[in-house]
Amino acid sequence: MLSIFMFALRNCTRMREDLIDRIYEAAFQPECWIDVLERVAESADSASGLMVVFDEVKPIQFRGTPAIYDVIRAFCEVHWRDSRRASHTLTHPPSGFVILKDYFPDDLLATDPCRANRLAVGLDSEISAAISMPTGEMVVYSFDKWGCKDPHGRSDVDALNLLYPHLARAGLMAARLGLVRAAATTAALQLIGLPAAVLTKSGRVMSTNSLFEKLAGLFMPAAFGRLMIANAGANILFQEAVEKAASGQALVRSVPIPETGERSACVVHVVPLRRTAHDIFPGGEMVVAVSMPRKSALVPSAAVLTGLFDLTPAEAKFATALVAGNSVMKASEAVGITERSGRTYLARIFTKTGTHRQGELVALLSSSHPFE
CATH class of the missing domain: 3.30.450.20 (PAS domain)
Incomplete structure (x- = not known):
């Protein structure tokens, strides 16, 4: 029984490593994004996948699998003007992947044209991440389930968050290249x-x-x-x-x-x-x-810190609380953990950012905003 479990674990690891390789391939070969989105969707038991590059609230590039393609094309060409998705995301940045029924207000979803179009083609539960790039763009990845299936759960969020730093970095390249393949x-x-x-x-x-x-x-x-x-x-x-x-x-x-x-x-x-x-x-x-992010006195969002430094969503929220001027104890209270856990978070954040003191960390993170 143990040998069967180990075989399955190794096979799962190989599949994830192959998917990560494909994500980085798509960063420079935009025609590979559809296959990547389909594979990522499968990892979260989803029927469709898409990526959209935004310039603030305006979509400027997109890729979508067949099940969602017409919906996302209509959104990028017309319906984005009537949707509050992007503006809500900019003012309430998520950390990592989130289930959109839990993230967006009910009144937003009730009037959202993109939501209505999804339901019209049989899609329902959505799980998504919006990643703020240090160069000012926002890259959104989203995955949908058919309405006849059970909605997304915590395991789907966890599976996608394992891929989050790789999707973030590939998204940076995709945004800068404009999803256009270079010949040389x-x-x-x-x-x-x-x-x-x-x-x-x-x-x-x-x-x-x-x-x-x-x-x-x-x-x-x-x-x-x-x-x-x-x-x-x-x-x-x-x-x-x-x-x-x-x-x-x-x-x-x-x-x-x-x-x-x-x-x-x-x-x-x-x-x-x-x-x-x-x-x-x-x-x-x-x-x-x-x-080269712009320098600002404002507190950077957890989404920016997650995308820049490979912090987990929980680490990013803790770091944001520190940059806001809180002590380790107050920052721990703000994110709902013990002070001991907060110090563990701080040690991991030091390692990921190459800093050694809390003051040095705060000074670094305070400059970590996208360009305006």
Whole structure:
């Protein structure tokens, strides 16, 4: 019996790793998104899947599986003007995936044209995530069940949240590329619109775009043409992320870089190249892209922190409470956990953000907003 359980567990792990590879493939090969959305939908026992890139409340790009395609096309072309979904999401950002019947107010759903169109084609329960990008876009992933099926439950939320950081990072690339396939390495790097470089499996810099070449003081040259980050703590996280990406392991990371006197705070994203994405970047193993969030005195949303630093939804809420000026004890109370659990959260957040003191963490996170 134990051997059967272990076999099933290993098979489930392999399937999830294959799906993660496909997510990163779609980041650079937009024609792969439909297959990815169908596979992600299956992991949450759903009948349809979609992704929409928003510029504030206006949808600018979308992909949808056959069961939802006509509904989401109508939304993006016409019905978004009459829907309060995007505006509600911007003012009440969710952390991770949420079941929309629990998230949206009843009066919003009752008058929402997209909801009515879903019901008209037989779809009902929706589960969704809205991910704020450091470059200002919002990427929404949503998955629906047929009305004849049981609604989504906690297990479906948990299954999708395992994929959340990978969908967030692939969504950043998709948003910057505009869901358009680039024909060559140089064109792709320029289309991204962020400072970016392609690295080989050994970590050697293979190609950069002009924005990357203009970065001053962020990276330092290392042996054999490799990169290292000048900030020692951030460099440890960066080298680990590069090593894991090159070996095909699941750890993929966005590394926050604290502000200095010469440079604003920024985030370095390590995005692995998988499957046919290698056709665009021959010889490349990963793309390193740098986003530079605007500095603000406002408290960043939990959704932004989750997307930037791979924090869990619970860690992101706790971090948001800290940035708002609360002590560990008060922040713990605010999110409904014990102070002991709060200190455990704080230790994990230190590890993920490369910080060591609460003041340093707050200073870093306070600058972690998207561009306006």
